[in-house]
Amino acid sequence: MRIAFSIWVICLALLSSFVIWESRSGLPINGDLLELLPSDAPQNSWKQQAKKQIAEDVQNRVLLVLSHEEKAFLLSVTSKLLENLKQAGLTKETPEIHSNLNKSTLFENLQLYRSGLLDVETRILLKSGQINDVLQQTMAQLINPFSILSANTVYHDPLLLKARWLQQLNADQKNWNNENGIPFLMKDGKYHALLEFQLSGSAFAPEIQQNLLPLIEQFEAQYIDLDLHRLGAIFYTYEGIEQGKGEATILGSISLIGVLFLVLISFRSAYPIFYALIAIYTGLVSGIAIVLFIHEQIYAFTLVFGVAILGVTVDYCFHYGSTIFVKNIGTTTERHHAVNKAMRLGMLSSVVGFFCFFFLPFPGLKQIGLFAITGLVGSYLTVGYVIPHLDRMKTKSPSGPLFILSNRLILFWQRHSKGHKPALILGGAIIAFILFIPNLHVNDDIRKMQSLSESLQRQEQHIQTLLSTNSSHQFFIVEGQNTQDVLESEEVFKPVLENMLYRGYLTNYMMVSEFFPSIRQQLEDQQLIQEAFENVDWSAYPLLTKTAYQDSLGQLLTPKNVLDKRLVEQVNKQILTQDATTSGAAHIIRLDGVTDIRKIQDLMRISEMPNVTFVDPAGDISASFAFYREKIVHLLGITLLLVTWLLAFKYGKRHSWRIVLPVAIAILLTPVLLSSFGHGFSFFTAVGLILVFALGMDYALFAAESSDEHYPISIYANGLSAISSALAFGLLVFSNHYALHTFGLTVLIGVTIAFVLAPLARTSRENI
């Protein structure tokens, strides 16, 4: 025992040192949920790149709208806020006004390319032979006393192509004015000024959050009669973190106090807490160390669920600790032997379950499997070979309400475990399952899992209404052999997008070919103008000339020709860069106000555009959740069968089934009961069921393996475990986060069923 203890101390010291060394600049946690999910096949790596590009652009963008009755005051205050943001180093670059507003200045050198830049309406009019209508509009402009059109402009551009082109690009921003670089508009009796900028760092970086949020709050406090609305991932993240901190403090405190209280009244000693902490610490360090050794970084997801799974090891301590209540039991080694068989089987059954995770090609589950196996083995060895060495607890007689309750449970099962009663109970469970199963429904939609701040959502809606935009996370990817090929495909796809607009499936779209038409389109437009000009009676327009566009024919606009690089930068956000995993070229089409994803997908199916892909990142995550949920369910099924088969070697076929039965019932009934209460079967329910399996197997095995003398104490320890699980996980029911709430509820219901049914495993043995 002493040697084992010494080895454990050395191993723990080495593992701890390794984790500390790897965490010298912070524990390398990867919080990116997308990386955790199954990666797309190599041919879809454009999709991965586009998702990342858009996420970075959207995540670090901040929009602030300030509102006040007096324009001069508002603009001055907005400029001041802008200056403060710049001084605090929070803006990536000089904040630009809302990107579409300055296009007229971005196209300073458009004149040379004007004959190739036809807006859709003008193209239709020219194609249908209505060139005189276009020229009449020009004349109307010309006689307009407030027009800035000069005779010279009209002489060189009688169709006013350049102005129409710019107007088309500005279409969604027409209501915004601009003064001293600050866009503003008047609405509902107030002036509203807009500040839009990219953060100098990540929206998830604490230093950025801790600088921006107080700065804005201070500003609001300084100008109390000013309304300030905000929009940006940083605000949602900050709210989420604050809410999480609050919940963690309250629920964590209640849980900790509850478990301490439970241990103190049950064991009349604080030692079990100390032992549990050692077991959990060993499991945690072992799990983190092995994951970091193999993967170099640990998913936040692995850490959260891995730690939850390690909660099982508390049970080992409870079972070991509860041996002090067994009469005539001697040394700590004897006490360990009394529970070791069940503990080892419990640990092995969990390890078998988590081992199945390695056969799935998903990084998330593989890492959880590795973490859980290492952690469980580490904790098991600690409870088996270290804690007995440290143990200073003395033998006591059991007492208290919990002991009375566990004895009543034993009596109940003694009365109902003979004859056909177990079969009746099983039949009852099956009937309950059949009755509830129509209610079973799944929920994989990540959009329904979000619990976003209502105040921030209202502010977001206010800003989107003012901007007449509603940026969507969905987008299209257009692929081609080269840039021109992609631009041409965008132009072919444009009528489909217009159809979607017309049907109200979306409110706007932005694509590269709007700024830079394909060379083929530009040449076609130039040809169209030449042909249309042949049919004009030029004598009716004495100022206008047939040769107006002569200088621009053959001149083609490409990003290289644009002098203002801000436009190129903006367009670049929609152009994907070729890398080792991709070939050809691809562009993103950004979308606004997507209202019906399914209809868009349906329209795409019949549009026959194989090189255009609709991407719904939230939908992809939801699909991945669904996929993981299904895989976990399959794994649980396989694990139950595998464990039953393995237990059959020790207990025989019939009894092995009965040991697995309580946990199987818990796993089957929990999701249908949850669905009956309106909670769809989600990925987080499935993860909760893994814990239910691990805990439930322990309860059944401890009940089955105990000697007659030790049996009441095993049930008592099972009760302690179930209550501590309820305190640790069940309290998560009160969390506002969907994932934690669902996980907590699943564990609470599942563990309760598994605990109540666990004695079936033992009573069955007596019958064979």
Next chain:
Amino acid sequence: MRLILVLFTILLIVPIGLAQANQMGSRIAFLQHKWLSGMDQPIKSEGYLSIYPSDIIYWQVTFPFETEMLISETNIIQFVAKEKSMEVPISQLPFLQSIRSLLLTLDSQDIKEEISKTYQVELLENEAGWIFALPTQKLKNTPFDLIRFNGQKNMLSSVYMKRKTGDREEIQFGEIELLPLSEMPSLPEPN
């Protein structure tokens, strides 16, 4: 009971009607000549300028073809054959804000005083009438070299504008008609 209801309704309706009747707009006929550089003959157009109590200016051309324009505090929208053909935020044409302010004073009781007060300049006045040149150097990004207003007594009779490009135009105004809102031309729908 019915009598009370009728009286109550009358008492309610009469003030609303009176308030609406008090809402008056102005309508002025105009004749415009535009001399474009490179052309010998001016382009002639004519129509009506209407000013609404909500400070919306409606510029309606009836000859040589129908075209309309709405100038609000924020936008200028042009319509050709009742269809919207152009919409530009006023912020893109900063000089227009000054001209708009001036046009809105057309229906004031004493346009001379309004102009003096707004631009803090003295009008040149003699027996033939008064003349006032808008200080274009003070206007932001103006395409005009000169904007001159001519009037007689409390009436504006013409505006002369010379552009930096060499194009020129003169708009002559007729008499102001004060009309109740119900008789003012109906405004085109921007959308």
